[in-house]
Amino acid sequence: MDLAGKKIVLGLTGGIACYKAAELTRALIKAGASVQVVMTHAATHFITPVTMQALSNQPVYTNQWDARVGNNMPHIDLTRDADAIVIAPCSADFIFKLAHGACDDLLSTLCVARPMMLPLLLAPAMNVEMWQNAATQRNIAQLKADGINLLGPDAGEQACGETGMGRMLEPEQLLEEVVAAFQPKLLGGKRVLITAGPTFEPIDPIRGITNLSSGKMGYAIARAAREAGADVTLVSGPTALSTPYGVHRINVHTAQQMHDVVMSHVGGQNIFIAVAAVADWRVANASEQKIKKNAGSDAPQLVFEQNPDILASVAALPNTPYCVGFAAESENLVKHGKAKREKKGIPLLVGNIGPQTFGQDQNELLLFDDKGHISFPRADKQQLARQLVAEIARRIEA
Ligand code: C5P
Secondary structure (H helix, E strand, O other), rough: OOOOEEEEEEEOOOOEEEEEEEEHHHHHHOOOOOOEEEEEHHHHHHOOHHHHHHHOOOEEEEEOOOOOOOOOHHHHHHHOOOOEEEEEOOOOHHHHHHOOOOOOHHHHHHOOOOOOOOOEEEEEEHHHHHHHHHHHHHHHHHHHHHEEEOOOOEEEEEEOEEEEEOOOOOOHHHHHHHHHHOOOOOOOOOOEEEEEEEEEOOOOOOOOOOOOOOOOHHHHHHHHHHOOOOEEEEEEOOOOOOOOOOOOOEOOHHHHHHHHHHHHHOOOEEEEEEEEEOEEEEEOOOOOOOOOOOOOOOOOOOOEOOOOOOOHHHHOOOOOOOOEEEEOOOOOOOHHHHHHHHHOOOEEEEEEEOOOOOOEEEEEEEEEEEEEEEEEEEEEEEHHHHHHHHHHHHHHOO
């Protein structure tokens, strides 16, 4: 669980997005966190403390003078064993208060009284005009200068009927941001290009050849790289997965499209990680119309031609980024992994025993470099992805 053992103080301020804080509470708890809810008076107009107490399974605090805290100092006590404060939704008024150090209710006082190293994450939520207002933007600039972390906001349709910046991030996006806040920024300032998923090679406009790759490992690596502070571009074949928050995703179908997108984006990248299960062959005589099944006639004859090797093309560039390849082998992983790394001419190759890991949430990996190999024992793909990102960061640093 991504937030196992973490204690989050979740602050709610006045805004219609309070309804999303209920989902966020559930998501944080599902990820292993305990959640202490603190609400402003305005927030209680939008969602009741009873609802938030039921979801968080803890008493909710709304009042600076709440006698339930032993020493009667909830503004101190509630954050001393916390791992982060998340304010979601964070109103324009609360942003103003934070920017000026106001202490006129429990939540604002608790933020000002927080230990210096305790992360404060704000999820702004307001009408587009309020967000764009010069005073709000001045306050936001001040909060950024103070090292406070902003999660969003997003642009889109708003509850008031207007459209634009100011929408609060969705609960699952906020969860990803909270998880990311706890990850070390090992790839801060780095640009990472990743391929993931299967490719799809058409036979005709309806049919095609693909493979069993789900894309889970590649997407987990994209998420882990972005958590580590990288600017991540994910070139993805067809998958059913949602894009990790903050990752720039480009969809492709064929290996040739994946190759062309990678080659046009590889300039300026620091790291290239080829996780996609790319088809080695495409159908040279693909039909423009659906091939008809005529009773009694012969089955169509498919003619294959080779696809470009994307990883080898990137590895052969004069200013090549640090290249990491993947290999799924059905047997003799150590022998094949070692040989494949040398053949591809790359510093690091990650081997796994496929195809039984395809679509699964867990995997185990062998990492091959010029000295030999090390193993990452069976674990969740997201956990392995973080380990791999840390390993790559260590290697490019060296
Ligand atoms: O040669 P093989 O397909 O086993 O190599 C696997 C590695 O090469 C993976 O990293 C895969 O993403 C990459 N690859 C590629 N383009 C191809 C075939 C494989 O980038 N056409």
